[in-house]
Amino acid sequence: MAKLKVTAPKEIKNTEINLPSSKSISNRLLILNALSYNPFPVKNLSDSDDTKALATALTSNASLFNVGAAGTTMRFLTAFLSRIVGEWIITGSARMKERPISVLVDALQEIGAKIEYTEKEGYPPLKIFGSSLQGKTLELPGNISSQYISALLMIAPTVTDGLTLKLIGDITSRPYINLTLKLMEQFGIQYTWTNNTIVVPEQQFKAVETKAEGDWSAASYWLQIVALSKNNNTVTLGGLDRYSLQGDAEVANLFDQLGVKHKFSQKGLQLTKSGTPTRHFSYDFTDQPDLAQTFAVTCACLNVPFHLKGLHTLKIKETDRINALINEARKLGFIFTTNDVDDLKWEGQREEVSGPATISTYHDHRMAMAFAPAALTNDQIFIEDPEVVTKSYPDYWDDLVKAGFGVEIIE
Numbered sequence: 001m002a003k004l005k006v007t008a009p010k011e012i013k014n015t016e017i018n019l020p021s022s023k024s025i026s027n028r029l030l031i032l033n034a035l036s037y038n039p040f041p042v043k044n045l046s047d048s049d050d051t052k053a054l055a056t057a058l059t060s061n062a063s064l065f066n067v068g069a070a071g072t073t074m075r076f077l078t079a080f081l082s083r084i085v086g087e088w089i090i091t092g093s094a095r096m097k098e099r100p101i102s103v104l105v106d107a108l109q110e111i112g113a114k115i116e117y118t119e120k121e122g123y124p125p126l127k128i129f130g131s132s133l134q135g136k137t138l139e140l141p142g143n144i145s146s147q148y149i150s151a152l153l154m155i156a157p158t159v160t161d162g163l164t165l166k167l168i169g170d171i172t173s174r175p176y177i178n179l180t181l182k183l184m185e186q187f188g189i190q191y192t193w194t195n196n197t198i199v200v201p202e203q204q205f206k207a208v209e210t211k212a213e214g215d216w217s218a219a220s221y222w223l224q225i226v227a228l229s230k231n232n233n234t235v236t237l238g239g240l241d242r243y244s245l246q247g248d249a250e251v252a253n254l255f256d257q258l259g260v261k262h263k264f265s266q267k268g269l270q271l272t273k274s275g276t277p278t279r280h281f282s283y284d285f286t287d288q289p290d291l292a293q294t295f296a297v298t299c300a301c302l303n304v305p306f307h308l309k310g311l312h313t314l315k316i317k318e319t320d321r322i323n324a325l326i327n328e329a330r331k332l333g334f335i336f337t338t339n340d341v342d343d344l345k346w347e348g349q350r351e352e353v354s355g356p357a358t359i360s361t362y363h364d365h366r367m368a369m370a371f372a373p374a375a376l377t378n379d380q381i382f383i384e385d386p387e388v389v390t391k392s393y394p395d396y397w398d399d400l401v402k403a404g405f406g407v408e409i410i411e
């Protein structure tokens with residue numbers, strides 16, 4: 001397995017980074033484009049693996065699709081193909097076959113979809129016999145994955161009589177549901193969301209020109225780098241929307257507590273180190289689950305004890321992220337704990353470690369991207385399977401080099 005040696009620069013340079021496009025927005029726009037038979041291609045489409053997997057599926061003549069590790073692609077395509085006459089198979093990586101999908105499959109079956117599990121009940125791969133769907137009121141849990149809800153919402157205007165979704169219990173990843181609805185609105189779709197009920201009547205999509213925003217989840221690693229740097233040069237992030245539709249845009253405000261100032265200029269979002277970090281960091285990540293790894297590593301490297309909450313969905317992402325964080329932080333000498341349900345805690349416990357750590361990444365792009373900046377406080381760090389970053393941020397390592405990091409492939 002390839003391994004990368006990441007060496008910290010003496011100083012982070014004054015750098016301009018052009019951030020990748022958001023895969024969440026790109027994948028929604030691809031589905032909405034297909035539903036509206038849109039002649040306008042999406043501008044600034046992501047070149048991530050997850051978006052390529054969806055773009056390939058939507059333009060292929062095949063009936064079997066391998067979506068790899070892409071959660072949104074798996075879930076969005078399942079709903080999309082359920083309403084297209086034909087026989088389809090969707091499969092994915094070994095990990096994808098462990099990521100549950102029955103909430104979505106059950107909902108689609110209730111409105112007339114014919115879907116079978118070809119291996120393990122409740123998990124991909126799926127065999128779908130596409131047909132027209134008859135809308136009704138569906139009840140589904142709001143605290144497992146919002147991607148099931150987004151997948152249903154996007155096809156709702158094409159379902160006979162539309163769809164009413166009643167979300168039961170607390171809603172996790174709510175900003176991603178909002179993002180779906182806001183992008184549907186750009187295609188002329190009307191909906192209502194009152195309390196826990198979203199109503200989308202049957203209606204026509206309008207074909208419109210769209211552009212994907214830069215990725216605020218990717219921005220988090222740059223906020224982290226500035227927080228961990230020893231000098232106060234400016235890192236400027238290009239491509240981000242100031243008034244973004246992404247919930248992860250909250251990351252810039254959250255990093256105030258860790259000593260990073262941000263300011264929008266014509267060139268982009270300017271980050272500078274200033275002030276001292278808080279003495280204890282506590283936050284509920286229910287709305288921004290993808291930021292948890294960035295904060296766990298940053299806080300520990302800054303010696304800021306933390307309590308991260310709302311992490312109940314992290315166990316079913318690219319890997320069990322809570323366990324992965326506990327295992328890999330230990331290699332840097334940090335002892336994290338969890339209640340095994342929904343949190344991660346660090347009360348400052350440390351143990352001696354010798355030599356630079358080799359971080360395993362568990363097929364999870366965010367493990368690689370969140371641990372690499374730890375080179376700034378550990379001089380050097382090794383990252384296993386570095387190609388994993390192509391899931392969302394293919395140029396991540398090249399961008400680190402622009403900021404002055406040494407990045408060298410070993411083995």
Ligand SMILES: O=C(O)C1=C[C@@H](OP(=O)(O)O)[C@@H](O)[C@H](O)C1
Nearest residue numbers: 024072145146147173176290313
């Ligand atoms: O809809 C989306 O684009 C996403 C929703 C979130 O997943 P969950 O809804 O499963 O929490 C997030 O973690 C993922 O990276 C992208």
Ligand SMILES: C=C(OP(=O)(O)O)C(=O)O
Nearest residue numbers: 069070071072290317318
């Ligand atoms: C959880 C993620 O992706 P997905 O669920 O779409 O595979 C992610 O990118 O952090």
